[in-house]
Amino acid sequence: MNTELTHVSPEGDVNMVDVSGKDVVTRIAQARGHIRLQPETIRLITSDGVKKGNVLATARIAGIQAAKQTALLIPLCHQLPLRHVSLTFTEDAAGFEITATVKTQAQTGVEMEALTAVAVAGLTIYDMCKAVDGEMVISEVQLVSKEKVPLTS
Numbered sequence: 001m002n003t004e005l006t007h008v009s010p011e012g013d014v015n016m017v018d019v020s021g022k023d024v025v026t027r028i029a030q031a032r033g034h035i036r037l038q039p040e041t042i043r044l045i046t047s048d049g050v051k052k053g054n055v056l057a058t059a060r061i062a063g064i065q066a067a068k069q070t071a072l073l074i075p076l077c078h079q080l081p082l083r084h085v086s087l088t089f090t091e092d093a094a095g096f097e098i099t100a101t102v103k104t105q106a107q108t109g110v111e112m113e114a115l116t117a118v119a120v121a122g123l124t125i126y127d128m129c130k131a132v133d134g135e136m137v138i139s140e141v142q143l144v145s146k147e148k149v150p151l152t153s
Contacts (some may be wrong), residue, residue: 022107026149030101031114033141037095041133052128059124063087066120067113
């Protein structure tokens with residue numbers, strides 16, 4: 001485990017990491033989180049009965065949009081050319097597991113974009129359902145995997 005803080009200069013100043021010396025490679029990250037909902041709220045979502053509209057479709061769009069805006073939200077993130085963002089929602093007895101997969105070809109990874117996508121998708125579900133469920137909990141937002149794949153010529 002690397003214990004060096006890369007966003008802190010030797011003088012203790014916060015800075016953006018210089019990635020200009022790194023190779024451009026394909027980078028893929030996957031993050032996951034969960035939103036706990038009341039059983040009736042799950043039923044309303046799956047039957048498209050929420051008055052604000054299709055909750056999961058809206059959350060998917062919000063998550064994709066959030067991934068694309070991560071550099072504006074997280075101060076030291078690099079602006080990256082995202083090649084792919086996908087979100088899936090898996091229903092379980094307690095709510096929905098939210099999974100985001102993000103891909104780019106760049107000099108730094110897309111972990112923050114995947115995490116941001118999951119968090120904002122969960123917040124969107126929360127916003128759309130808050131009138132019917134005051135006990136929702138967004139939890140366990142975490143990075144699941146990241147990989148680097150060299151570009152082939």
